[in-house]
Amino acid sequence: MSVQTSQNTPKRLFIKTYGCQMNVYDSERMRDVLRPLGYQPVDTAENADLVVLNTCHIREKATEKVYSELGQIKKMKEAAGGKMTVAVAGCVAQAEGAEIMRRQPAVDLVLGPQAYHKLPEMVARASRAVGERLETEFETLEKFDALPKAREADGPSAFLSVQEGCDKFCTFCVVPYTRGAELSRPVDAIVAEARSLASQGVREITLLGQNVNAWHGAPPEIEGGNEWSLGQLARHLSKIGGIERIRYTTSHPRDMDDDLIAAHGDTPELMPFLHLPVQSGSNRILKAMNRDHTAESYLDSLRRIREARPDIALASDFIVGFPGESDQDFEDTMNLVREVGYAIAYSFKYSPRPGTPAADMFGHVPEEVKDERLQRLQALLREQQGEFNASKIGETIPVLVTGKGRNPGQMHGRSPWMQAIHFDAPDHLIGQIVDVKVVGATLNSLTGEYATAVEAA
Ligand code: SAH
Ligand code: SF4
Ligand code: F3S
Numbered sequence: 289m290s291v292q293t294s295q296n297t298p299k300r301l302f303i304k305t306y307g308c309q310m311n312v313y314d315s316e317r318m319r320d321v322l323r324p325l326g327y328q329p330v331d332t333a334e335n336a337d338l339v340v341l342n343t344c345h346i347r348e349k350a351t352e353k354v355y356s357e358l359g360q361i362k363k364m365k366e367a368a369g370g371k372m373t374v375a376v377a378g379c380v381a382q383a384e385g386a387e388i389m390r391r392q393p394a395v396d397l398v399l400g401p402q403a404y405h406k407l408p409e410m411v412a413r414a415s416r417a418v419g420e421r422l423e424t425e426f427e428t429l430e431k432f433d434a435l436p437k438a439r440e441a442d443g444p445s446a447f448l449s450v451q452e453g454c455d456k457f458c459t460f461c462v463v464p465y466t467r468g469a470e471l472s473r474p475v476d477a478i479v480a481e482a483r484s485l486a487s488q489g490v491r492e493i494t495l496l497g498q499n500v501n502a503w504h505g506a507p508p509e510i511e512g513g514n515e516w517s518l519g520q521l522a523r524h525l526s527k528i529g530g531i532e533r534i535r536y537t538t539s540h541p542r543d544m545d546d547d548l549i550a551a552h553g554d555t556p557e558l559m560p561f562l563h564l565p566v567q568s569g570s571n572r573i574l575k576a577m578n579r580d581h582t583a584e585s586y587l588d589s590l591r592r593i594r595e596a597r598p599d600i601a602l603a604s605d606f607i608v609g610f611p612g613e614s615d616q617d618f619e620d621t622m623n624l625v626r627e628v629g630y631a632i633a634y635s636f637k638y639s640p641r642p643g644t645p646a647a648d649m650f651g652h653v654p655e656e657v658k659d660e661r662l663q664r665l666q667a668l669l670r671e672q673q674g675e676f677n678a679s680k681i682g683e684t685i686p687v688l689v690t691g692k693g694r695n696p697g698q699m700h701g702r703s704p705w706m707q708a709i710h711f712d713a714p715d716h717l718i719g720q721i722v723d724v725k726v727v728g729a730t731l732n733s734l735t736g737e738y739a740t741a742v743e744a745a
Contacts (some may be wrong), residue, residue: 301327302336307344313447315342331713336468338373343380345462354380362394362685379466400424405434441488444719451497458576459646472503486530489719494535519551526557537563541581544589561706565605569624570617601631601705609638609658612651618661629677633669677729687724689717711736
């Protein structure tokens with residue numbers, strides 16, 4: 289009979305992720321850092337040994353969700369006789385760590401986005417109930433250096449964080465405060481991570497950053513020359529065997545430089561999809577937002593990108609009801625949307641965030657006006673999204689097969705333009721790029737027919 293010690297008993301780890309892809313990436317890295325300590329991911333908080341909420345502070349609703357979830361977790365912790373460690377990570381942790389501890393005593397530790405490499409040590413200390421319980425220093429490079437080099441890939445598509453933080457200080461946004469100053473990871477570290485992913489079957493990487501197109505770095509020594517921008521990084525990564533698709537998100541219009549635009553024309557691995565948030569179509573509002581671009585300069589960038597890559601699909605974020613937004617300002621946004629024609633876009637009602645300049649501006653827009661504007665904008669965006677998806681019907685397109693669909697025999701995959709697509713095909717195609725004929729489209733996905741003849745050939 290084998291005797292199990294606490295050392296080799298697997299411990300149950302539950303991580304819940306809110307917010308942006310950066311948090312999705314960070315959650316994966318927290319799993320990596322905890323794996324050597326015997327933590328195995330589970331998909332419910334009930335009976336977990338360690339629960340991590342990786343939180344988002346971007347809008348008030350996002351933050352409130354965290355406190356209500358913590359209320360539920362407190363009950364589970366009580367039911368488990370207190371044998372559960374509860375950690376709050378991410379942007380709410382960074383912004384209001386001390387308040388979380390005060391409002392919810394069930395929380396054992398709080399750590400900001402730059403402190404994940406310290407998680408094992410903090411968890412160990414929490415279980416002994418000694419030492420610091422709050423870790424919200426900004427040490428971005430230290431975090432990347434200290435996280436385990438080995439990553440466990442989960443499927444053929446993976447995120448790769450190349451840049452963190454933001455120096456733009458848009459007046460509505462908390463990110464510069466929660467993620468700290470803009471910082472680019474060095475080329476070598478990014479290439480090593482991309483290679484490790486490729487060797488595990490990853491075919492598509494999405495480069496992540498709050499301002500990913502502000503990424504810049506020294507070229508590898510053997511290549512020499514001037515500092516690289518994101519376009520050069522993408523070209524370099526495209527040469528790694530196995531990496532067939534490259535994406536990046538999220539970009540800022542101001543950093544859409546000529547070389548990155550050119551890369552869309554000369555690097556077929558760079559997928560024809562660009563998420564370039566504009567926020568508003570009114571120059572007056574863009575100025576009050578401190579966006580540092582105008583509607584015209586944004587449209588000019590899009591024109592040049594379309595020249596380089598005519599089939600590029602465009603995506604954006606919008607905020608309606610920013611303080612001082614008049615009916616005319618909102619109409620300017622609607623007109624910009626009509627002019628561009630988006631494949632997909634995300635739109636939000638302005639939410640005042642404590643400590644940001646816009647929260648103290650005059651002219652806050654009544655909630656019902658925000659509601660009405662959001663509905664009109666979303667109706668237009670939905671129409672464009674539906675049209676964009678329908679425009680692919682009849683085309684045979686290259687699809688990265690990402691996994692099994694809901695029904696037997698069904699697979700799901702992704703088009704070059706980020707659309708989800710479902711089709712019947714054999715399992716062994718997962719991780720391959722195959723030709724699929726688009727036969728149907730809805731608002732959110734495509735349906736296709738996999739040409740078996742191609743497989744037989
Ligand atoms: N770094 C990216 C996105 C950051 S947050 C960029 O610069 O575009 C994602 C989106 O949330 C933003 O693009 C914006 O549309 C929205 N957002 C940010 N702060 C907000 C606020 N206070 N109220 C409503 N929406 C907000
Ligand atoms: Fe926020 Fe603006 Fe920075 Fe984007 S660029 S993260 S919206 S401050
Ligand atoms: Fe939210 Fe932080 Fe991302 S505030 S959107 S999780 S950077």
